[in-house]
């Protein structure tokens with residue numbers, strides 16, 4: 001399905017049971033856009049988020065940030081006691097998507113409904129674009145694709161190197177490049193991302 005398509009989603013039936021914000025482990029991945037939005041709206045740095053709101057895990061050798069589940073409550077630290085998301089306006093892309101997922105096809109991606117994702121009855125048909133509610137969706141989708149394929153290339157590059165020290169340096173460089181160096185809120189995010197991507201891509205193509 002594309003963003004222009006309709007899908008049966010819990011737009012009215014979502015009563016904030018919060019099930020999609022609990023016990024998610026390290027599965028709610030955060031991309032550079034998510035981190036830029038969190039830093040901008042919470043007026044904090046990437047380092048401030050680490051170990052309190054988010055954490056890092058490795059996937060095929062690449063460090064990936066994810067939302068941290070609070071140990072005491074077993075849920076995302078942004079989940080309020082009323083079962084509602086405390087950062088709804090700037091919640092991460094994975095949270096906006098749910099219960100949709102993305103299926104990549106080598107060039108871009110399509111949306112699909114995650115089987116068993118949300119069991120709440122009473123779903124209604126809604127246009128995916130409206131469900132996502134993301135400004136400038138075509139540019140966002142282009143960014144999502146670029147990032148996905150860069151991550152794949154980076155993971156392949158790290159696997160080829162088989163040099164733990166070098167891979168650690170590469171990971172630190174990528175963390176700094178895409179998350180650590182703050183994005184200028186007065187400049188277009190996507191322009192800044194493209195500049196960083198061009199720089200980082202050279203690591204795996206030169």
Ligand code: SF4
Nearest residue numbers: 014017018020118120
């Ligand atoms: S699991 Fe479904 S009903 Fe519950 S909060 Fe998530 S989207 Fe809403």
Ligand code: SF4
Nearest residue numbers: 021076078079085095
């Ligand atoms: S950011 Fe909001 S929607 Fe996403 S897991 Fe946390 S509480 Fe749930």
